Amino acid sequence: MSDAEHVADVSVDGRTLRVSVRHASAGSARTPLLLVNGIGAELGLLDPFVRALPADLETVRFDPPGVGGSPAPVLPYPLAGLAIVVDDLLARLGHGRVDVLGFSWGGALAQQLALSARHRVRRLVLVATGTGALMVPGPPSVLARMLTGRRYHDPDHARAVAGRIYGGTMRTRPEQAADVLGAGRAAGPGDRGYRYQLLAAASWTSLPFLPLLRVPTLVVAGEDDPIVPLVNARILHRGIAGSQLHVHPGGHLALLTEAHELAPVVDAFLAAPAGADL
Numbered sequence: 001m002s003d004a005e006h007v008a009d010v011s012v013d014g015r016t017l018r019v020s021v022r023h024a025s026a027g028s029a030r031t032p033l034l035l036v037n038g039i040g041a042e043l044g045l046l047d048p049f050v051r052a053l054p055a056d057l058e059t060v061r062f063d064p065p066g067v068g069g070s071p072a073p074v075l076p077y078p079l080a081g082l083a084i085v086v087d088d089l090l091a092r093l094g095h096g097r098v099d100v101l102g103f104s105w106g107g108a109l110a111q112q113l114a115l116s117a118r119h120r121v122r123r124l125v126l127v128a129t130g131t132g133a134l135m136v137p138g139p140p141s142v143l144a145r146m147l148t149g150r151r152y153h154d155p156d157h158a159r160a161v162a163g164r165i166y167g168g169t170m171r172t173r174p175e176q177a178a179d180v181l182g183a184g185r186a187a188g189p190g191d192r193g194y195r196y197q198l199l200a201a202a203s204w205t206s207l208p209f210l211p212l213l214r215v216p217t218l219v220v221a222g223e224d225d226p227i228v229p230l231v232n233a234r235i236l237h238r239g240i241a242g243s244q245l246h247v248h249p250g251g252h253l254a255l256l257t258e259a260h261e262l263a264p265v266v267d268a269f270l271a272a273p274a275g276a277d278l
Contacts, residue, residue, distance in 0.1 A: 004055075009069065010062075012089045018043065018069030020061045021093065028056035031122050033099045033270065034090065035061050036106030036113075038128075039197045040149040040189035042068030045182060046103070048256050052263035057270070060093065062086070064109075066193015076196045079112045079204045087117040099270050101125040103255055104228065105197060108132050111206045114215050124213070125266055127220040128252050130232035131239075132205040142226045147198070149189040152181055167224035168251020169258070180256050210239030217243040218269040220262065222250040244269065 005022040020043050024030060033053070035046050043061035050059050064082070066072030086109070090098060100121050102110025107129025114121040130136070137143060142165050145151075151158040151165075155178035162170040162177030170177055189197075206213075217240045221233030230247065237245040246265055250258050 007069075010089060010092060012092050013085045015065060015073065015085055016071055017065070017085075017089060018063040019089070019093075020059075022050060022059045024058040025055040028058070030057050030271070031097060031099050032058040032060055032095055033101060034086075035059060036086075036100065036102045036109050037061070037064070037067075038104030038106055039146070039201070040067060040152055040194050042182070042189075044068075045180075045256065048180075048259040049263060052259040053267060057267070060090070060095070060098070062089065064193070064197060066196055067189045070193075072190050072193040073196065076199045079109055079200045080116060082109060082200065083112040083116050086113055087120055090120060096120075097122045099123045099125070101127065101266065102129060103127045104129055104252065105201055108201055108204060108206065111213065112204070114213055114217075115206075115209055118215070121215050123270055124215045124217040125220065125269065126217065126233075126236055127255050127262075128222065128225055128228050129236075130228050131207040131210070131235060133202055134205040134207045135235070136229050136231045138226045138229060146227065149191075149194040151177070152189055165226055166252045167226045168222055168249075168254055170251055170253065171224075176257065180253060207235075207239070210236065211241065213240045218246060218266065219243055220246045220248070220255070220265065222248055222252065222254050224250065225252045227252045 007020045009016050010019045042063050063070040100110045107126045114124050145161050145165050158177040158181050159174045162174040219233050219236045221230050223230055237243050248254055255262055
């Protein structure tokens, strides 16, 4: 955590969320960026990407219920309900409009937020994600390994499965998996929190409302993503009018492992003047 970044527990709508805010450099007038992480991942997982963004861009991250520093709820929650919580969190932080980047599981929540809190979302970035329950799934052998958060707890397991489930550079450098995922360094997601995230995604889809997403959108996807095959990005791109599609050669975790390549792509989209041809 840098001097410009603050982490705190914030109570909102009866929940406590661990929140991180990296403040922009002095004089910045840019729209803040909310980042929503993948399943089971605490907010620190996105550190490589945040560090690769320019200092004049304020970033906001949070741990979903039951992940990292956010206590697990007693009962499961729908994504639509969590989107309301996030909208209220942003109001509590004093933000009017924000840009939103959703990564993997977080892409589902980002889409829901753009639908149910249209007043809040200026631009949307969807990375390595799809339309939820109604999407083109990866191979069963890959999805089976996503049913638990063991890879966040067990460094050896993370190295063993990384290439098969994440693709990209994890195929040739599986030893980096434990570092990227933070395996062994933190508590990792609790079983209940992880199960609730699975349930929230399994009971949600954006496919019927993609035409209703009128916010400028950038879809980012890898050619070698076993968890979310590339065809899902093309479905998002075709369903969201006026969206941009950026395809890179990497895998599911390229936002973290190739942050220096993808951060400029995202930043250029966010920094484009209003009314520009996005």
